[in-house]
Amino acid sequence: MRIRLNINGKDYESDVEPRTLLVDFIRDVAGLKGTHIGCETGSCGACMVLLDGKPVKSCLMLAAQAEGKKIVTVEGLSEGGKLNAVQKSLSQKKALQCGFCAAGFSIMGTWILENEQDTDYERVKSDLAGVVCRCSGYEPIINAIVEAAKNERKD
Amino acid sequence: MSERTEKFFMGKGSFVDDIQLPNMLYLEIVRSKKAHAKILEVKGGLTAKDIPLTLTSTGESYRMGRNYEVEPVFAKGKVLYYGQPVAAVYDKDKYKARDLVESVEIAYQELKPVLSIEESLSSSPIHENRKDNIVARFEIGKRFSPESEVKVSDELYMERVLPNPLETRGIVAYYNSGKLNVWISTQSVYSIKNGLSKILGLDPAEVNVFQADTGGAFGSKSAVYPEYVIACYLSMKTKQPVKWIESREEHISSTRPGRGAKAELQLYGNKKGKIEGIEGKIYVDVGAYADDLSSTSPSWIGYQITGPYLIENVYIEGYSVYTNKSPLGPYRGAGRPEAAFFIERMIDKFADQIGMDPVELRLKNLPERPFQSPTGLKVLPSKSFFEEGIKSINYSELKKRNVGVSFGILLPAVFGGESAKIKIDEGVVKVWLGGNAHWQRHELFVKRILKEILEVPEEKVVLMNGDTTELQKGIGTWGSRSAITAGNALYKAAMLLKEKAEKMNINSVEQLLNSDLSAEYYENMQLDPTMISFLLTAAVAEMRDGIKPVIEEVWAYYDVGEPLSEEAVYGQITGGLLMGVQEVLSEALIYDSKGKPLPETMAATGIAYSINAPKYHVKIKTFGRSNTPHGAKGVGEAGTVGAPPAAARAVEKLLNKRVNKLPLDFDLLA
Ligand code: FES
Ligand code: FES
Numbered sequence: 001m002r003i004r005l006n007i008n009g010k011d012y013e014s015d016v017e018p019r020t021l022l023v024d025f026i027r028d029v030a031g032l033k034g035t036h037i038g039c040e041t042g043s044c045g046a047c048m049v050l051l052d053g054k055p056v057k058s059c060l061m062l063a064a065q066a067e068g069k070k071i072v073t074v075e076g077l078s079e080g081g082k083l084n085a086v087q088k089s090l091s092q093k094k095a096l097q098c099g100f101c102a103a104g105f106s107i108m109g110t111w112i113l114e115n116e117q118d119t120d121y122e123r124v125k126s127d128l129a130g131v132v133c134r135c136s137g138y139e140p141i142i143n144a145i146v147e148a149a150k151n152e153r154k155d
Numbered sequence: 156m157s158e159r160t161e162k163f164f165m166g167k168g169s170f171v172d173d174i175q176l177p178n179m180l181y182l183e184i185v186r187s188k189k190a191h192a193k194i195l196e197v198k199g200g201l202t203a204k205d206i207p208l209t210l211t212s213t214g215e216s217y218r219m220g221r222n223y224e225v226e227p228v229f230a231k232g233k234v235l236y237y238g239q240p241v242a243a244v245y246d247k248d249k250y251k252a253r254d255l256v257e258s259v260e261i262a263y264q265e266l267k268p269v270l271s272i273e274e275s276l277s278s279s280p281i282h283e284n285r286k287d288n289i290v291a292r293f294e295i296g297k298r299f300s301p302e303s304e305v306k307v308s309d310e311l312y313m314e315r316v317l318p319n320p321l322e323t324r325g326i327v328a329y330y331n332s333g334k335l336n337v338w339i340s341t342q343s344v345y346s347i348k349n350g351l352s353k354i355l356g357l358d359p360a361e362v363n364v365f366q367a368d369t370g371g372a373f374g375s376k377s378a379v380y381p382e383y384v385i386a387c388y389l390s391m392k393t394k395q396p397v398k399w400i401e402s403r404e405e406h407i408s409s410t411r412p413g414r415g416a417k418a419e420l421q422l423y424g425n426k427k428g429k430i431e432g433i434e435g436k437i438y439v440d441v442g443a444y445a446d447d448l449s450s451t452s453p454s455w456i457g458y459q460i461t462g463p464y465l466i467e468n469v470y471i472e473g474y475s476v477y478t479n480k481s482p483l484g485p486y487r488g489a490g491r492p493e494a495a496f497f498i499e500r501m502i503d504k505f506a507d508q509i510g511m512d513p514v515e516l517r518l519k520n521l522p523e524r525p526f527q528s529p530t531g532l533k534v535l536p537s538k539s540f541f542e543e544g545i546k547s548i549n550y551s552e553l554k555k556r557n558v559g560v561s562f563g564i565l566l567p568a569v570f571g572g573e574s575a576k577i578k579i580d581e582g583v584v585k586v587w588l589g590g591n592a593h594w595q596r597h598e599l600f601v602k603r604i605l606k607e608i609l610e611v612p613e614e615k616v617v618l619m620n621g622d623t624t625e626l627q628k629g630i631g632t633w634g635s636r637s638a639i640t641a642g643n644a645l646y647k648a649a650m651l652l653k654e655k656a657e658k659m660n661i662n663s664v665e666q667l668l669n670s671d672l673s674a675e676y677y678e679n680m681q682l683d684p685t686m687i688s689f690l691l692t693a694a695v696a697e698m699r700d701g702i703k704p705v706i707e708e709v710w711a712y713y714d715v716g717e718p719l720s721e722e723a724v725y726g727q728i729t730g731g732l733l734m735g736v737q738e739v740l741s742e743a744l745i746y747d748s749k750g751k752p753l754p755e756t757m758a759a760t761g762i763a764y765s766i767n768a769p770k771y772h773v774k775i776k777t778f779g780r781s782n783t784p785h786g787a788k789g790v791g792e793a794g795t796v797g798a799p800p801a802a803a804r805a806v807e808k809l810l811n812k813r814v815n816k817l818p819l820d821f822d823l824l825a
């Protein structure tokens with residue numbers, strides 16, 4: 001089955017099996033390895049991407065279902081080699097340890113900054129409920145996103 | 156800013172599943188769907204006939220040869236746990252390889268599975284060559300005749316828990332021109348190298364192991380597993396690269412979980428709150444096969460059962476036992492949380508029984524002078540530390556809420572020491588450590604040590620992934636050891652490098668960076684009481700939605716020695732605390748009546764999400780430096796040691812019902 005997907009503004013086209021998951025297309029066809037697989041059952045959010053601006057778990061979708069939509073992966077957030085506000089904050093505050101959850105939290109964090117009116121600690125904490133970090137205990141990540149939102153407001 | 160994190164945001168990490176080699180084969184494992192059965196026939200796939208090998212004990216679990224049953228690479232004749240590898244299939248296409256799993260037919264004759272410590276003690280042996288299901292028996296301390304006023308008895312249990320790092324296990328093996336090259340997600344390239352060469356009968360010089368970026372481990376990535384041997388064998392046979400990536404479902408059924416420990420204890424004391432002795436039995440369910448670490452685990456728990464306290468009399472019998480469950484491995488803390496949970500829960504019960512405040516009772520039992528427990532454990536006096544901690548968390552106020560407090564110690568696994576290598580290469584200072592786990596903390600302390608000794612700016616220092624071709628000898632990252640052991644080795648390697656530079660009249664950082672100097676250092680180490688950190692943890696429980704107990708707030712007042720980087724220590728503490736709390740509330744690996752794991756997804760294993768995170772109050776303290784040049788103590792497992800007893804007590808107060816079994820029993824809520 002011929003599938004063409006628009007990822008980070010670029011078209012990728014390939015012959016794949018109809019059952020190909022979106023996450024496998026992103027990783028194996030487009031070669032974008034920043035999106036990870038942690039569970040393949042929607043438990044962890046390591047595979048999170050933006051689909052027409054909405055955060056989705058790319059292990060829960062077929063690649064074919066994403067045709068005609070705009071997909072943004074973690075690589076697409078840091079244009080021209082510069083981290084976006086959320087990524088910068090996560091990095092500066094040393095919020096992550098092993099880094100395997102980096103894609104999930106940068107995608108969710110970016111969505112929060114763009115879409116939430118209210119970005120206090122509790123709001124961010126509940127928005128992040130679908131993404132797992134096994135290392136940090138979450139607080140450092142929540143703080144980094146709250147801080148990024150604050151700085152954004154100031155600018 | 157840290158380049159290490161930055162690359163993850165750019166998608167430039169190199170985790171093992173990111174590695175793509177030409178002509179790569181995808182390996183899939185066909186696993187037992189029975190917990191205990193005779194294998195009548197296997198049709199299709201690679202099986203024990205092709206690879207009749209058996210694992211050896213390596214990694215964190217390697218100590219010495221003992222008499223126990225070691226896991227075969229593929230089940231031979233019988234399957235002894237649900238998820239045990241029976242056969243393997245492969246294809247150059249990942250999806251097709253998965254389809255092939257269905258093509259293998261296995262005929263079983265089912266046997267009754269042994270699924271608990273109690274059943275293990277009363278059932279006939281699951282290994283026919285043995286007389287019972289006992290792996291090993293230990294005696295810890297000395298028998299004594301209690302003549303105390305007060306006797307406190309209880310039975311305590313900590314359920315099995317999965318390590319569940321966000322990245323599952325995985326390997327790429329490529330046998331090429333007489334060398335076996337292995338890329339792997341691991342805590343120790345050395346235990347993988349030693350294990351694989353021993354099991355496959357290869358000269359260690361033929362085996363190169365490279366650490367891929369490692370997405371968490373918590374104990375699960377230190378030892379050699381059957382799948383690694385199969386992947387290597389297949390690559391040797393086909394001369395093609397072979398990749399195996401564990402699915403989460405396989406992680407649940409087949410990666411080694413931790414805990415599964417039970418204690419039947421009696422604590423003796425007087426009505427004034429003095430603890431006079433502790434005795435009883437400790438059992439550990441090691442699953443279907445054992446290794447050094449799991450078989451000796453009851454004795455390791457018993458060794459530290461007196462915690463920071465002065466308890467003159469101790470007598471513990473320890474038993475490790477076989478069951479039809481996946482083999483036990485280390486999980487964050489590995490024995491330390493068990494010991495802390497057992498003693499701390501007994502102390503709370505003692506306090507209740509004599510009507511004394513549990514914190515007051517604890518303070519009363521701390522030694523004034525260095526104390527050697529009858530188990531052999533040596534601890535330093537810690538009263539002033541805990542007294543200050545109690546003030547710092549404002550206990551007199553907290554007492555009015557449903558609060559639990561635990562006092563604890565953290566024993567770092569320094570045994571074996573560690574190695575480090577520094578090499579200056581085109582203006583960059585490259586560092587390899589024997590312990591590989593690439594948390595940010597490693598990177599931060601490496602930069603900090605090199606800045607201190609060599610004065611090189613942090614951005615010029617790069618911590619490399621583990622690589623057996625660069626650094627030949629090393630141990631690994633586990634047991635809260637890295638800051639002490641790897642920190643020590645790096646410190647001394649840096650001193651050597653400095654000496655070399657001085658001899659060559661290099662006297663500016665610039666000249667140093669332009670040189671091609673290198674230095675390597677290895678040192679064995681022994682546990683010394685100055686390396687033991689003290690932990691004060693408190694937790695407050697509340698009822699959410701009127702039905703669900705939650706831990707609202709947690710306090711950690713932790714002694715980490717000289718902290719190498721406060722920021723990174725902080726995240727390790729909160730991460731550990733959350734795991735510890737969750738182990739009380741819901742995190743567990745539970746089996747159904749046939750021995751199949753109940754959880755089918757990661758979420759169903761009860762792990763914590765952001766909404767489960769309590770409010771943390773963390774204070775990082777230096778209560779004396781360790782006997783190492785940089786003064787660090789351990790920290791990695793602090794939270795999982797301190798949180799469970801504190802959280803269990805908090806919930807106990809909330810529900811007004813004794814909590815002696817983890818995770819919380821839903822019956823308690825009725
Ligand atoms: S891999 Fe998609 S949610 Fe875990
Ligand atoms: S940093 Fe390891 S999972 Fe988040």
